[in-house]
Amino acid sequence: MTNKYSAAALLLFASFASAQAQDAARIANKVLGNDGQPELVQFTAEGKAAMRGLSGDQVLRQQLALTKADQMMQRTAETDQLGFVHQRFAQYYQGIRVEHADYLVHSKGGAVESINGDFDRISGLDVNPSVSQKAALNSALAHIGARTYMWQTAEANAESFKPTGELVIVRDRRAGENGPRVLAWKFNVYAAAPVSRAFIYVDAHTSQVVLQDDIIKHAAATGTFATAYSGSRSFTDGTTTGGYFLREGTTRGLGIETYNCKKGNSYTAAVDFIDADNNWTATEYNNANFDNVAGDAHVGAQATYDYWKNVHGRNSYDNAGAKIKSYVHFDDTPATAAGYENAYWNGSVMTYGDGATRFRPLTSLDVCGHEIGHAVCEKTANLTYSNESGAMNEGLSDIWGASIEAYAVGTLGFTSGGVKAKSTWLIGEEIDKVQAALRSMSDPKSLGQPAYYKGVNWYTGTGDNGGVHTNSGVLNHWYYILAVGKSGTNEGGGVYNVTGVGIDAAAKITYRMESVYMVASSTYAQARSYAIQAATDLYGAGSAQVTAVTNAWFAVGVGAAAGGTTPPPATAYCTSKGTSQAYEYVKLVQLGNINRTSGADAGYYNGTATSTSVAAGSSQTITYQTGFTGTAYAEYFRIYADWNQNGVFTDAGETLVSSTNTAAVTTTRSASFTVPTTAKNGPTRLRVVMSDNSATNSCGTYSYGETEDYTISVTGGTITAPTLTGDAPTRSELRTLSMFPNPATDVLNLSLSDNAAITSVMVNDLRGARVSGATFGEGTLHIGGLAKGMYTLTVSDGQKVYHQRFVKE
Known part of the structure; x- marks a missing residue:
């Protein structure tokens, strides 16, 4: 039975649900x-x-x-x-x-x-001071303890330096960065002897100093560190009792700090590295403990901060000056003394192991940039760490590692000081003991990654969160092509020619793609759209940068090329399927990187996402095996490859295996074949049919057995011409709008690329409102009557609308 209280509750719930729905919609x-x-x-x-x-x-x-x-x-x-x-x-x-x-x-x-x-929810705070401004100033001066203050000197303007208190609400940093908010008197205290200047915050109820925020940061010092990987580097650190330590104050955001985990796994037990004279020499630190890598972590974090600040205008990884803490000599299982072969960002700090059999200490510059790049992603796109979004999460970190290394070498003067030289397009080259590097952005396939979307080396399993460290190669290679440029034929048979835009423009486009447009679940296809939009925002529609972005994606197998070309269309193949697997099924197929052992797959398995590369004219061996649920029976294999990619397997030379063995065979079988020199480049369908009926061919259903499809990527064969789609563009669609000068003072000259007539011109302010004070005639927009600022220009030729921005000086 419903009473008035439950009715009221229902009404309240309905109102709450409505508010939630409105919030979700907006x-x-x-x-x-x-x-x-x-x-x-x-x-x-x-x-x-x-x-x-x-x-x-x-x-x-x-x-x-x-x-x-x-x-x-x-x-x-x-x-x-x-x-x-x-x-x-x-x-x-x-x-x-x-x-x-x-x-x-x-x-x-x-x-x-x-x-x-940053918004602080404050309630119940007493904002009436119980400590006077004068008493609070005395506390501040006692805290500083200077012999002479600037207002006590003979300087002509000395009196102007006498502190005046301001009531503020501030965190009590004695309790840590997230200490409680307190009412405080804020003073700007300038001392002459010894020299210092700082904002001093004094609790307005207790007279205790709760925070000192240095204005003159003389506590910081400039030291020199003989690092393991980047030679001797000058860097900023801090002073402490008895020497200098790897803590930079607030020169870079809220600071850069580096600590020593002493080959343990506790952050709280970590200690400072301290040097007596701030000259951190190789004699002192190039020791059995690899203490010189502390310098790499410290200068690496500083260089990473400088890159984000100076190139992208980003204040630390969170764009709010977050402190960057690094912990070296970390070991998750110190009792084994085996060494920790990893480096990672744990959501708040950087962690570096000393390596063992595979790696040297993992503090190289590109690794620093890579790991802090994860923090940037977390604070922007926050890409989910699995499958395609996870692969792009890893790819973006590689991109930032490479870009930061290039910036540090080219702008900050970093050198190579370790066993190997720095290489922009190799990731982890200085720390890898076993191979050239962890990953190659210029040639991903050389180190086991794909350079083409769902092409050779593309991972389709569930390990490594869906192959995030493998399939990142596609984004890596896209960035390399965009920055440097490249021409050739991709694995899909598409011919491309990309003019590189340089690493600076490539980085700006990628950062905007990540920070403005990407979301947690973004896919490679969406990343292509976002990158094109980012390039359009930065450089304009139809710009060389937009073309390069588009064609670089085409080169790695994502989307159409600029101008309307697309990869060869997917070819439709006939159905092939066994109706029963009660007795037998395909157990193994192995050819190059295709290597699958399985149970029954309900008569058909689509493994076309798994591929291997073969060269035209090469000899290959394919291995296959039948699986039985009980008694072994005689089975027949037919294996086909559609070399001319016409959708059928009946052409000459396309039957690779036609087994005639009628005996029950439980072991593996192998057959050799030669890839025709006339085979077309790109993805080619490989079909494996196993049946108890010798008459079974490449199409149709059959009684007992199974079919599996895979992909062979042919290289060095004939080229498949790209297919043009859509109607030819009209003259209007090809037109572009030009204007100069920009910024302008009195006039702005406008023209269309083919001298077409401009039928209308409209000027809007940044709010989108139309403004008066500008007149257009004979190709000239008179803007003398506009106020200074930025405006949006809308121009029409009667068929197409063009948008540009200009600045009125």
């Missing part, structure tokens, strides 16, 4: 921090439409569920070159600044795309 993605507060919110089209017209602080009030005690005050508003407007807001609680808590609103064309930042 929010594409929400990431919560450890405190349960949103760190990132991305909106759907419905969400953007619902918030159109709201100011940035109104959006934050709605999305962060601000109370009357919470305020967001805009600090800055910046517009980037892509037309995104980024508003930065400072958090206040009851009118008092919450120190270091900022939130950003990102919008484009008047629509809010996303918000992100």
Whole structure:
């Protein structure tokens, strides 16, 4: 029986469910921090439409569920070159600044795309100080303990340096980075002897100093370390009682710190490396413990931070200055004394083993960049670590490892100091004792990876999370081709010719693909679309960079080439299947990289994702075996290869095996064949048919037995011409819009590539609103009446619309 209370509860539940549904419809993605507060919110089209017209602080009030005690005050508003407007807001609680808590609103064309930042949920905090400003300053000065302060000197402006207190809310860092929020007096204290300058925060209720934030960071020092892999490097570290240690303060974000696990597996038991004179020489550190690799981890982390900051404008891996901690001499099983053959990012810190039989200590520069690249991915696309998304997660880390190594060598002056020389397109070359490197981006197949999507070496099993360290080769090779350029014929028979855009442009395109467009479940096909869009955002539709991106994907077997060409279309093959496997089935097929042992597969197994490469004219041996459930019977094998890729196996030379042995054979059988010199390049169907009936051929159903299909990739044979699809483009579709100069002061000259007439011109501001003050005539747009800033230009020829951005100076 329903009473008024249960009815009310149902109403409340319905209201809650409705709010949840609305939230789900409007929010594409929400990431919560450890405190349960949103760190990132991305909106759907419905969400953007619902918030159109709201100011940035109104959006934050709605999305962060601000109370009357919470305020967001805009600090800055910046517009980037892509037309995104980024508003930065400072958090206040009851009118008092919450120190270091900022939130950003990102919008484009008047629509809010996303918000992100650090918001502290504060309640019940007493904001009335019980310690006076004067008493708090005395505590601050006692904490500094200088002999003379700047306001006590004879400098003409000395009085201006006398500290004035500001009430703020700040974390008590004595309790760690996530210490409790307290009300504090903030002072800018400038000491003359000894010299120092810092923000000092004094608890406004206890007079205790809770934080010192150095402005003059003289505690940091410049040392020299004879590293294991990068020669002698100058680097920034810190001072401590008795010497110097591998801790850089806040020069780079919240700092770079490197610790010694002492061949143990405890982070909390790790200690500092300390040097007496800050000259970390080979005599001291190139020892049996490989202590010189601590320098590699430290300068590697610094170089990685510098790369992300200087090339991509990213402040550490989380874009919020996160501290980068590295732990060397880690061993997960110290009792065995075998050495730890791995390096990894555990979600918060870097961990490096010393290696053993396979690896040298795993602190090489590209490994540092690779592992911290996982942290960047975690904070951006957060690609799920399995199958294609996991392979791209690994591939992106290889891309960043290679790019950071190239940046460090070319810009920062890193050298090769170890057993092997640095090589941009080899990953882990300096640490590998067994082979040339872990992976090759220029030639993935040379080290067991695929260079072509679902081609040779593509892994289809469940191990290694679906082959994430193998199938990453496709993304690696795409990046190499995009950066350097390459021409040739791919495994699908497609001819390509890619002009490289350089590693800088390739990196910018890849970073935007990862950080702006990719999502956790992204596939290779989606990555292609995202990369093309990223290149379009950065360099414009139809640009050389967009063409290179598109054709590089085509080269590795993902999607069509620029201009409408596609890989050869998939060929349809007839059905072949056994109706019963009660007595026998195909147990083994082995040819090159195809090596499958199995039980019954219900009459047919599609193994076309598994492939091996064969050269035209080469001799090959295929091994096969029948499996029996009980008594062995006489079985017949027919094995075919569609060398001309026409969809049938009846052409001359396409029957590789036609066994006539009528005896019951339980052991493996083998047969040799020669790949025709006339075989077409690219994927070729291999069909294995096993039946108890000697009349069974390549098509149709049969009584007892099984069929299995695989792929042979032919190289060195005849070339299959790419197939053109779609109608020829019209003249309008081929046109491009040119404008100059940009930036402009008074006039902007506009023209279409084939001198077609421009029928209309419209100028919009970054919110998407049309603006007046600009007139067009005879190829010239007069913009003298516009305010300074960035605008969007919309031009039409009556058939096609063109969009460009320009800056009015």
